[in-house]
Amino acid sequence: MIVPWVIIGRFAALWILWLAIANVAIVLYFQVRPGVLDIAFAGERALWALFAFNTAALAIWEPAARRIKWLDERWAPRLLAIASGTSITALTLHAILDWRDVSGMAMAYLFYPLWLAGAYAVYRRFMPDLFVLAGGCLSVIVVATAFLAKHLLRGSGEAAAFLLIAMAVIAMAAVCGWWLKQVAREART
């Protein structure tokens, strides 16, 4: 019902409000109709729907913002990038930590690198945006940590595994911080 108001409003915040309501509607839809097959996968299907919706919204917003002046607000696509990245990161974590759903795992392993590569290409090459790159770095750190924890924290040698993972996280964060500072310096010069 608020679509006409959003269209004639010509205001980026209104579109974000509409997108937020749509996100809530997607989540509620999958809570009300968890699916015919198995209620356990309802959360995963909702995440896939959120990922597809927010990624599509982001892919439409960025080119549109170049033509339409009132859409050209950096915070809005950043919010969409957070929503899209959080969804695919959660799906990848689900694939790493819960391997029962083989098709979902394969989809997450396919789409996560694609999303990362797309984010790098767009926000490093075409329209540099350190915010999205920092979010991507955090996503990589979280996913890599979950992967290491899943495969190293079993059986004997847990203490060494904890220390190794902690060092790996510190090293990844340090490398990401150094790289992001380089990008920030390039952007200024």
Added chain:
Amino acid sequence: MNPASAQQLWAQLAAAGLTVGDMPEAQETHTPWYVRVMLGIAGFIAAVFLLGFVGVGLAFVLESKTASLAVGFMMIAAAYAVFRAAPHSDFGSMFALAVSFAGQALVAYGVWGVLNQRGGQPWVAIAAIEAILALAMPNFIHRGVSAYAAVLALALALASSGAEGGHRWPGRLGRRRAVAERGPVREARRRGDPRRLRSHAGLHPGRGLEFHRPFRNGDARPQCADLGHALDGRGACGSGRSCSP
């Protein structure tokens, strides 16, 4: 502007008499807040695994509250030394951040074990430690996190000491709180103790915070002397109620 052109510009300005002396050193790169937040979250993740290492590999540390305090403070001191020794090293800063977070968790665990858990003392101690760290640690992320932790601990200290005033607990917490506070009123009614009944019903708002603290399981029973009950010949309460002689 690259360094060479900046040097050239400085030379031109100096030749024109608009500047004097050598060109100032380039300032440290300004790091945007979201990069700092990202590094802070990564530091937390690393600290969790460092704590796991301490918990599994050095289990004797967690078995003793004093050892937890000692090791925690040593880790914080080590982090301070690394921050001081290598302020521009990304790896060093991240390592120190993770070590300090893990050390703070150990200190909080030790403080929680050493001090009385029922009052607000552990939260006050944690708030004081975090406030000192917020002032002393030479790292922006650490100072931000410590300042937030200090304020949070202080708020919890006030809440646990009964100074929450008219605060309404949200949702499920509120229902639990309501149930917890209904209990002592019923108990006071059952005992026929009007003073405790009034205090739990909140009829003495001006007589101190203690009167608003809900009666919990394990609290000491009311003293006969406080309630004005006389003791009988066997040292028991003459009123026949379940107060403590």
